[in-house]
Amino acid sequence: MTARLARLTILLSSTLLALGAVAQAQSFSFATPARLVPQVLATYPHDPQAFTQGLLWHDGVLYESTGLRGQSSLRRVDLQSGEVLERRPVSRPAEQLSGPNALPDYFAEGLALVDGRLIQLTWTEGEAFVYDLATFERLDTYTYEGEGWGLCYDGRYLYHSDGTPYLSLRDPQTFELIVKFAVTIQGQTLAANLLNELECVGDLVYGNLWQTDFIVQIDKRDGQVVGIIDARELLTAEERAALSPNAVLNGIAHNPETDTFYITGKLWPKLYEVRFVPMSG
Ligand SMILES: [Ca+2]
Numbered sequence: 253m254t255a256r257l258a259r260l261t262i263l264l265s266s267t268l269l270a271l272g273a274v275a276q277a278q279s280f281s282f283a284t285p286a287r288l289v290p291q292v293l294a295t296y297p298h299d300p301q302a303f304t305q306g307l308l309w310h311d312g313v314l315y316e317s318t319g320l321r322g323q324s325s326l327r328r329v330d331l332q333s334g335e336v337l338e339r340r341p342v343s344r345p346a347e348q349l350s351g352p353n354a355l356p357d358y359f360a361e362g363l364a365l366v367d368g369r370l371i372q373l374t375w376t377e378g379e380a381f382v383y384d385l386a387t388f389e390r391l392d393t394y395t396y397e398g399e400g401w402g403l404c405y406d407g408r409y410l411y412h413s414d415g416t417p418y419l420s421l422r423d424p425q426t427f428e429l430i431v432k433f434a435v436t437i438q439g440q441t442l443a444a445n446l447l448n449e450l451e452c453v454g455d456l457v458y459g460n461l462w463q464t465d466f467i468v469q470i471d472k473r474d475g476q477v478v479g480i481i482d483a484r485e486l487l488t489a490e491e492r493a494a495l496s497p498n499a500v501l502n503g504i505a506h507n508p509e510t511d512t513f514y515i516t517g518k519l520w521p522k523l524y525e526v527r528f529v530p531m532s533g
Pocket of ligand 1: 306307308363403404449450451503504505
C-alpha cells in the first residue's frame with residue numbers, strides 16, 4: 253500500500269508538473285518592450301582615455317574595467333571629479349609579450365563585484381581575474397570557454413555575455429557555468445555581437461548593445477527583453493563628431509542608495525547620472 257501510494261504520488265506529481273508546463277506554454281505571450289529614455293540628473297567628467305568595458309558602483313566609488321591590448325586596466329574612480337584614484341594595469345608579464353612565442357596582451361572586459369572580490373573578464377583569453385576590492389591584489393584566475401564581454405552579479409549568480417545572444421549564469425564562487433539562456437525580443441532570439449556591458453538590478457539584467465546607443469532591460473527569469481532604452485540624445489552632435497567611431501556607449505552601473513544609474517561610453521569625456529523614464533509621445 254505504501255509503495256503503491258508513493259508510486260501514485262510520483263505519477264500525480266509528474267502529471268501535474270507536465271500539465272503546469274503545458275498551461276504555462278499556452279499562456280506564454282511575448283512582452284512588448286517598453287520604450288525608455290535616460291533622464292540626465294547630473295554630468296561628471298570621465299577619463300577620455302578610458303576604453304570602458306565594465307562599470308560598477310560600490311560604497312560611494314566607481315570601479316571601471318578598461319580594454320584595448322596594452323592599455324587594459326582596473327580602476328577605482330571618484331565620481332565627482334572623474335579622478336582615477338587607483339589604476340592597476342592588466343597586462344601579461346613582459347617575457348610573454350616578446351620573442352617567437354609572444355602572446356597578444358590581455359584585453360580586459362566586463363567587471364563584477366562578489367563579496368569583496370572584483371571579477372574581470374578578458375575578451376578572447378578565456379581568463380577572468382579575481383582581485384581584492386580594497387588592495388587590487390590579484391587573488392585568483394578563473395578560466396572559461398568562449399569570449400568575455402559583460403559581467404554582473406545579482407547577489408546570487410553571475411551573468412556573463414560573450415558576443416552571442418546568450419547569457420551564461422555562473423557560480424559566483426567557482427565561476428562554473430550553471431546554464432546558458434537565450435535573450436529574446438518579441439519571440440525572436442537577439443542577434444549576435446550585441447550584448448555587451450551588463451548591470452544586474454532586481455529581476456532585470458541591463459545590457460548595453462554594442463555599437464549602438466541602446467540599452468536593453470532583460471527579464472532574467474525568462475530572457476525576454478522587456479524594455480529598450482534609447483540613449484541617442486545623450487551626446488550632442490558636436491560631442492559625437494569629436495569621438496572616434498569605436499567610442500560607443502558602454503558602461504552602466506546602478507547606485508542602490510539613490511536608485512540612479514551611471515552611464516558612459518568608451519573614450520567618452522563624460523559620465524551621466526540618469527534615471528530611465530518612459531519615452532514621451
Ligand atoms: Ca556594469
